[in-house]
Amino acid sequence: MKIGTETTTEKLRNLPTTARPKIDASQVVVPDGYEVEVIVAGLSFPTGMAFADDGTLFINEGGSTWPTRPAMIPRILRLNPEGNLDVFAEESLGGPRGITYRDGYLYVSLKGGYLARVVRYELETGERTIIHGEIPSGGWHEPGGPLFSPHDGLMYFAHGSVSQNGVVLPQGFTVDMAKNPEVHDIPGEDVTLTGNNVFSRNPLMPYPYLTATGAYKPFGVPAKKGEVVKGELWCSTGVWRSKPDGSEPELIAWGIRNPYGMAFNEEGELYISDNDMEETGERAVAMDPDRIWHIRNAKKPHGSIQKPDWYGFPDIAATGLPVWDEKHLPERGKAAEPLIENPPEWAGPAVYLEKPHSCMTKMDFCKSDEFGHRGKLFISEWGTMAPFNSPREEDLSNGFRVMMIDVETGKGEPFLYNRKPASEVESEVGGIQRPVDCQFSPDGKSLYVLDFGVAQVGEGHMMAYAHTGVLWKVTKK
Numbered sequence: 001m002k003i004g005t006e007t008t009t010e011k012l013r014n015l016p017t018t019a020r021p022k023i024d025a026s027q028v029v030v031p032d033g034y035e036v037e038v039i040v041a042g043l044s045f046p047t048g049m050a051f052a053d054d055g056t057l058f059i060n061e062g063g064s065t066w067p068t069r070p071a072m073i074p075r076i077l078r079l080n081p082e083g084n085l086d087v088f089a090e091e092s093l094g095g096p097r098g099i100t101y102r103d104g105y106l107y108v109s110l111k112g113g114y115l116a117r118v119v120r121y122e123l124e125t126g127e128r129t130i131i132h133g134e135i136p137s138g139g140w141h142e143p144g145g146p147l148f149s150p151h152d153g154l155m156y157f158a159h160g161s162v163s164q165n166g167v168v169l170p171q172g173f174t175v176d177m178a179k180n181p182e183v184h185d186i187p188g189e190d191v192t193l194t195g196n197n198v199f200s201r202n203p204l205m206p207y208p209y210l211t212a213t214g215a216y217k218p219f220g221v222p223a224k225k226g227e228v229v230k231g232e233l234w235c236s237t238g239v240w241r242s243k244p245d246g247s248e249p250e251l252i253a254w255g256i257r258n259p260y261g262m263a264f265n266e267e268g269e270l271y272i273s274d275n276d277m278e279e280t281g282e283r284a285v286a287m288d289p290d291r292i293w294h295i296r297n298a299k300k301p302h303g304s305i306q307k308p309d310w311y312g313f314p315d316i317a318a319t320g321l322p323v324w325d326e327k328h329l330p331e332r333g334k335a336a337e338p339l340i341e342n343p344p345e346w347a348g349p350a351v352y353l354e355k356p357h358s359c360m361t362k363m364d365f366c367k368s369d370e371f372g373h374r375g376k377l378f379i380s381e382w383g384t385m386a387p388f389n390s391p392r393e394e395d396l397s398n399g400f401r402v403m404m405i406d407v408e409t410g411k412g413e414p415f416l417y418n419r420k421p422a423s424e425v426e427s428e429v430g431g432i433q434r435p436v437d438c439q440f441s442p443d444g445k446s447l448y449v450l451d452f453g454v455a456q457v458g459e460g461h462m463m464a465y466a467h468t469g470v471l472w473k474v475t476k477k
Contacts, residue, residue, distance in 0.1 A: 017042070019454045019465035024430025027419050028472065033372075036416070036474050039448070040085065043469030044072045046450050048362055048437050050099040050106070052123070055081040055442060058088060058106060059450065059471070062095035065111055068464045076108065076121075079471075089121060089128070094137075097260070098157070098362075100147045102244065107146045109157060112137025114180045116159055118146055118246070131246035134234045135159045138180035140172045144259040144272060149241070151268025154302060158239040158259035158272065161185055165283045165323075166314025166339050167198045168219040178203075184218045188235040188254025188308050189344060191216070195225025196337040200282040215314065215339035226341075237313050239272065239295060241302065252297040253347065255310040259293075261363040261379060270298035271351065271407060273360040273379060274311070277323065278389035284333025286392075290360045291318040291350035292379070292407065309347035315340050318350050332391040351407045357384040358399035362437035368444025371476055377405045378415060378447060380435035387459045402438050402449055416449060416474065432472065447474040 028036045040059075047062040056078060063074030074091040076099070091110060098109040106121040116137035120129045135143065141160025148155055162185045164172050173181075197212040202220065205211075214223025233240075239253040261273035272293045277285035297305055315338055317323050323336040354360055363379035366372075383399035386392065401417035418431040437450040453468030 017467045020468040022430045027431030040471040042467045044466040046469040052101045060096035065095040109143035114138045136236045138183035141258040142260045145262045154241045156241045160258035165277045169281045173219045186235040187231045189231035192341040193223045193227045197222045198282045251308045253309045255313045257313045263363045265365045270295040276356045279330045283336045284330035285323045286330040288317040290354040290358045292352040310344035355398045357395045382434045
């Protein structure tokens with residue numbers, strides 16, 4: 001098929017915009033023996049991808065669920081093995097984030113309004129069914145998954161916290177929670193509160209009116225010392241599993257701030273990426289590493305989890321230290337105080353710690369001898385949101401790459417990155433901008449890397465630009 005003087009494939013690779021004027025694979029560094037090429041350019045806010053068995057690739061476009069130019073509709077694209085791209089579905093609730101294929105169906109997680117969802121599409125008919133619609137959302141963080149375990153065939157999925165750092169703050173309220181003013185975090189088991197409330201400005205009232213907000217409360221509602229908040233199956237910061245039709249849901253873990261990336265290795269062990277707390281606002285936490293958790297309960301029999309594991313949010317940093325420890329005292333913002341009295345046993349330590357504000361996102365294990373590095377975890381790092389959420393100069397260049405990690409030793413090394421850091425020259429970089437997902441092809445020969453595109457960050461704002469996303473492909477020579 002011809003479009004003007006270009007084939008469909010050529011056009012997919014050549015869609016420059018003023019926000020991203022060039023794409024140059026030679027600017028992307030990979031190890032010796034590998035090569036990089038552009039498969040699709042001009043995507044708008046891509047957030048995840050999944051292969052069907054026949055090699056068809058489905059790509060989520062997140063839509064304008066954060067500040068963007070211009071506003072775009074959330075949708076799912078389909079790229080067939082012949083290189084033809086079309087729109088498989090559009091979404092109206094919120095942006096699709098995670099996606100996976102199984103037995104003729106697509107399973108997609110959707111960032112909420114007040115509630116997030118997992119939906120299922122039948123590929124032949126396009127019929128859409130809501131599998132889960134009870135997941136607390138409406139706030140700061142993202143859903144993780146869905147994906148299926150090779151161990152038990154169950155569907156696993158997750159969702160992050162409503163709040164930034166354990167309490168709904170004015171910044172988050174203005175961006176997200178004003179649309180859903182009653183949202184708040186929900187624990188995965190009963191917790192007793194310390195009564196340490198956070199005093200902040202109230203964006204609903206004339207300055208300088210202040211209000212007090214407690215943990216697990218809507219904005220402006222204080223907590224009382226000794227108050228018990230009941231845990232719920234559908235909590236925030238949770239990891240669940242269910243049968244593919246959505247029946248028999250089970251909470252296996254909670255206390256994970258932003259579980260965006262999820263991956264099973266060949267032995268059926270589940271690992272989840274998680275992003276650090278922010279060094280800003282009225283409950284600020286410094287030097288909290290990004291991390292990867294091993295979810296040990298995923299190997300236990302379905303229905304056997306009497307008490308979900310707790311991974312520390314909102315009171316324990318990835319270091320295992322309390323967020324009010326001297327190591328985590330902020331340069332900007334007010335230091336954190338304990339929110340939970342006698343907290344649950346911590347399920348750490350993490351299997352891998354990364355520099356704060358690297359923003360680790362989606363990931364995949366290599367299961368191929370042909371590609372090399374079998375058993376290693378490949379994870380995308382979207383890149384820093386500093387200076388928006390950190391005052392530290394050293395955080396300005398963190399992320400913007402794909403890492404290769406040995407989860408047994410806790411050691412990692414960069415696998416794909418730019419010759420020139422994206423943070424230094426912004427849209428002038430011809431290479432990768434903000435990697436958001438990396439997935440191996442069904443034959444195991446290639447690693448596909450999904451590049452969110454241009455997202456510019458300042459001290460008080462973030463703006464993402466449509467038509468700047470790219471799909472890259474890495475193969476062994």
